[in-house]
Amino acid sequence: MKNKPLLTLDDCRRIAAAAEAEALKNGWAVSLAIVDDGGHLLWLQRLDAAAPISAQIAPAKARTAALGRRESKVYEDMINQGRYSFLSAPLEGMLEGGVPIMVDGHCLGAVGVSGVKSNEDVQIARAGIAALSA
Numbered sequence: 001m002k003n004k005p006l007l008t009l010d011d012c013r014r015i016a017a018a019a020e021a022e023a024l025k026n027g028w029a030v031s032l033a034i035v036d037d038g039g040h041l042l043w044l045q046r047l048d049a050a051a052p053i054s055a056q057i058a059p060a061k062a063r064t065a066a067l068g069r070r071e072s073k074v075y076e077d078m079i080n081q082g083r084y085s086f087l088s089a090p091l092e093g094m095l096e097g098g099v100p101i102m103v104d105g106h107c108l109g110a111v112g113v114s115g116v117k118s119n120e121d122v123q124i125a126r127a128g129i130a131a132l133s134a
Contacts, residue, residue, distance in 0.1 A: 060093030062112030
């Protein structure tokens with residue numbers, strides 16, 4: 001039987017605190033979501049003034065990154081490069097802003113952020129994930 005690391009509630013708190021700090025430092029109103037490796041929601045946080053729709057988009061981006069074991073931007077790029085059939089894939093958040101949490105080659109889950117420019121969403125997600133190794 002194989003063993004793999006799992007996200008704990010404490011891990012989610014650390015990720016969320018670091019992501020929130022990055023967003024607030026830049027004055028960005030976002031929602032952030034953390035999911036486990038099966039795409040199940042573990043944490044959802046909508047910062048003050050974040051658009052209500054961002055609380056729907058952030059978990060979708062996180063699920064896409066966790067289930068695909070890659071950044072959600074990969075799917076957005078495929079579609080933008082003409083692979084329109086990917087629009088029928090059973091994923092909802094095929095937009096940049098979902099980043100998988102990888103530890104020792106295992107996907108533990110993902111962070112999804114929504115509310116600002118896509119590259120800024122990713123910046124926030126990566127800042128959160130970096131807190132795990134701090």
